[in-house]
Amino acid sequence: MKIFYLLFLTIAIATSASAQWRKVEQLPARDFYNIAYANGTLYAGGSNRVYTSINDGLTWDSSAIISADIPSVDDFIIFENNWFVGTYGSGVYKSANLGRSWQNITTGIDSYINEFCIFKGHLYASTDNGGVYQLAENKTSWRPFMNGFTWTTSSSIASNGALMVASGGANGSIFKYHESAGQWQEHLVKGQLAPGMNVSDIVSVNDTLYAATSAGVYSSTNGENWTNTGQLKNGHHVVMANLRQAIFAIVNYGLGDVTIYKKPKEAQPMQPWEIIEQHQNSFVYETAVSQKNLWQARLDGLYFRPLIEYGVTPPWDEPTPDIQFKIGKFFPNPTKQKFQVEIQVKEDITTSLFITNAAGQIVHYPFLQKPLKKGANLLTIDNPLPAGIYYVTIELEGKKYTRKLVVI
Known part of the structure; x- marks a missing residue:
């Protein structure tokens, strides 16, 4: 299971102390490890299936059971109109018919999947025991993608379109891949070896990459030089959201205490984070924002809060591209x-x-x-x-x- 997750979204935010998180009672009260929003649809990963909603969580549909043996849906991505699910211990499953049936495609890849990434028309996966893999041309098997990548553990992988980065196993190690180089190049988030520092998650917002570490959150545009965005209290599971006017950080301590931090987007890198909310008896694996709601995938189910309670008036996202x-x-x-x-x-x-x-x-x-x-x-x-x-x-x-x- 991934320890840290980092997810960036684009909205404007204000606090509301009286607001409460709502649980989605239609769905099972069990672990939800993944929540994502894409093209008007919410995708929630439960223990052995994917739940979808096309009306911002009012009603939900369920995929077929992926496999009775899988412990969790740890990551989900759509690639070339197919659904891909990454599990922790049972490899990768693929659906070509919107989740009505599933095919195990774990040939050639470590079975402990952490995260997917699309880069230059290919699908990649970071894993716990085999480093990074690329989906083969037959779309049913994988091959190692390790040229220059020296760790067997990679918690996260992401791309900003121009390059791809993946975390190493320790020491603040992060690897950059650019087509012109044709291989991975190792860099250090702190600019020097940092024993015990793990780069636990990486995401991209526009051209900027953000990395969550045990020593704070760092940002970079080139994958080589990283800037500390400010110190957070040490937690063992961090979820972040990149908002139009602010940056949000959700930090879990142990298995029950959650603190949400906020910092203005235009703030200086080391300006202190502001605590805007605290709640207990929950564990947040991942977060997402939809058209009207902020979502949390938790240890005991799926939760949401209307964006309006944070002072957000939809639409929350950046201007929509000129669509045809x-x-x-x-x-x-x-x-x-x-x-x-x-x-x-x-x-x-x-x-x-x-x-x-x-x-x-x-x-x-x-x-x-x-x-x-x-x-x-x-x-x-x-x-x-x-x-x-x-x-x-x-x-x-x-x-x-x-x-x-x-x-x-």
Whole structure:
């Protein structure tokens, strides 16, 4: 199990002493090790499955059981439209159908997975006993990616787009990989050997890399020179969030005490962190922020707090990139016969749409290369299917977007 996790998000924050964390009662009251938010969907890793929510946690769907033998879902990533789950002791599992079935793809890789990273079109994984691995071209096996990497333990791996970095086993060691060099190069976060100092987690925000260590949080833009952002009280599990106007640090002490720190983003590196909240009887493995809520994956379940309680008015994130199309929600859903979806496009294009059953078989193909005009297009889809759960895939300019449809 990873000891430290570091996650950076972009919002503005203020404190609210009276606010309370809410538990998601719909989900099991057991360990949640992973929580992530991507493309409008929440992904929560439980003990042996992945839970998803497309409405910011109001309702949840469950994947199929990954394997009855896995102890935990320690990391989750989407790569080339496939779901990948990293476990601690049972290797990697892959799903090509949104979690309806799973395939173990642990050939060639250590079974103790810490973290995934996508860099230059490839998927990488850091592990506890084998260093760093790269997913092979067949997408079902792995190969060591160790040229110049001298440790067998790597707790975290991340990329800022231009380069990739991975933590070493001790001494404040961190490795940088750049395509021009073609191999890993070791650097020290403190600029010198630091016995007992572990780089426990690394994440990227825009062009900046942040590393959580047992001696504080460090930042770098080139993976070589690191700046201490300020001292935190020593804890053995740290989660961080990079906000638009501030930096948040959630520090666990033992198995029950949690302290949340805050520092203005424009503050000098060694300006002290401000304690903004403390709570007990919990253990936070990881955090994420969605459109309206701040989330914590904890020892006893999944919890959230509305961002508004921190003085945050959504949208919390940075300005959205100039996108070429936008897909609305299905309506009605659940449906009996017809349903509709609005697709907004910036230029005239074509789309194809097909529906699959729970086994992944295509059962209905309403549109093939249907023309869409610039602007809003309201599509009405006839539904001849019997009651059940289906998945609708919309193809736009070579990309596929799949959503759940319930027929009653």
